[in-house]
Amino acid sequence: MASISKHNTQTPTHEETAHKHKHPPYMWVFLWLVILTAIEVFPIFTEIFFGFSPVPHNIWVPVLLVLAVLKAALVALYYMHLLFDKFWLGALILSPLAFAMFFGLVIAVPY
Amino acid sequence: MAVDQAMAPGQSHTAATATAQTVGVSNRKLGIWIFLASEVIFFSALIGGGILLRLQTPPDQWPVPGEVLNVPLTSLNTFILIVSSVTVVQALAALQDNIRWRFQLFLVCTFILGAIFLGIQVYEYNLLIGHGLTFTEYVPYTAHGAEHGAAEAVSSVYGTAFYIQTGFHGAHVFLGVMWLGFVMIKAFFGGYSPDDYEGVEIFGLYWHFVDLVWILLFTIVYLI
16 A cells, blocks of 8 residues: 655655555566567468468467467456456456357357 | 455555545546447457458458568567557556656657557558558558569458458557547646556556557457
């Protein structure tokens, strides 16, 4: 919890006025986002620059989708603080997605 | 409403103490979350529509990744947007820690990164239009300039889907940069404090959401 230290009557130094918060591991999340992005683009980069892809595209597609969802989850949980905030805020943001997926399925299914 | 729980790392101090609450979070914060929920519907429709169009378009009229789009350039743009998300949370953290210069510096960095993202997107659009990918037509080509296949323009559902999805996202980034401009002006004129950072937090939520959407769009539009 934020608090301003008051040790004496002198003007407090910068360090003394600093509020001490415990922050989520923002830089670790950033590092993971960069690593996951690098994994995502690696096959297409090798294809563009060296003319071959180490993984067939049709096999790589599900991996790409999982990586994208993982990255999106990292942003939502840590940067948007859903991991620390009220649970129902996450439900609020995900509920339209459930409806969208349902309607998408309804449209996609041939009839 | 009484608050009976410890403040989480990301929870707004004002949200925990202000009286303008109805469901345990401040009304402003609830408002942005409801707005973002509506944005989920909006982008789900865009992305879902794009996927459906792709499934119903003959494969020869839907280029493979890297054939039309400049993936290395867009990867750089993705990296820029991810960095901008970090700078926003670092600005918020610095404000909470009452390190004002750091707060202002990270806001400026975010503004510059957002502007660079938009600049690269405009440059990319310019390249694509020059190479024959317009909103309604597509002339097959490779991203590195070597012509292949028929040089005749074909009706392009691909171009329509591409420009609508990335264009609306770009519009959101543009609005975010404008919003950040106002946040910066307020920050440089003494606005916000360790006890009043909800304005920055709410902007951050919007910015991270735009980043999150790009993460999904980048995969679906550029890599798959």
